[in-house]
Amino acid sequence: MRPGLSGWVRARLLVTFAAVAAAACVALALWVDRPVVLWAATSIDPGVREVFQVITRLGEATPYIVALLAAVAVTVGLSRLARFRHARTRLLVHAWNCWFVILACAASGVAHHALKILVGRFRPRYLLSEDLYGFAPLSLDIARNSFPSGHTQTIVAICLGLYLVYPRFALVYLLLVVTVALSRVVVLAHFPGDVLAGAVLAACVTILLKRHYRDPRVRSLLNRDKARG
Secondary structure (H helix, E strand, C coil), X not given: CCHHHHHHHXXXXXXXXXXXXXXXXXXXXXXXXXXXXXXXXXXXXXXXHHHHHHHHHHHCHHHHHHHHHHHHHHHHHHHHHCCCHHHHHHHHHHHHHHHHHHHHHHHHHHHHHHHHHHHCEXXXXXXXXXXXCCECCCCCCCCCECCCCHHHHHXXXXXXHHHHHCHHHHHHHHHHHHHHHHHHHHCCCCCHHHHHHHHHHHHHHHHHHHHHHHHHHHHHHHHHHHHCC
């Protein structure tokens, strides 16, 4: 298979994945989201909801960004102190990996906020308190807007980004993603469709950034190291 064709096939698969997910979000909005939230509001034990209120904080971006920025600073600093070129290169690869995950979280976060404003979907609390279920497009009231889930977007961008460069801890990443995504519905902050949309948005942005931003830079770094012997 020619390299250009391979890239085209991967791009087509990503577009198909996003299109199928969009159709699934529409189906969820029509037939699933409302009854699931109504069931969760009346059937989930308050004690269980309190536990998920703690779990859902794992979807907040700031701690991850701070930790990753610290990792970038440490690895770049150590690379300047490294005596051997190969050790310096390995440290710089780790720095690029961390920077890539930061960008995946930030870029998908920007896209997530833009979609929130564009779609303007009412959060579940409005369904429960005022029987409002629907959309008010182009709403700047981010606190009211439900679609897509920002916590899910954050945890998927972080965990998928880390998985793509450090796959050894795949089970930990998966557990984090599933529990945070589930928590957003349990605590009545989002509909299932919001969660799906946040996950797919983050996945698409992260995959594209790795392919077109992180990978070329790391290859260039490794090739320079190899050329120098």
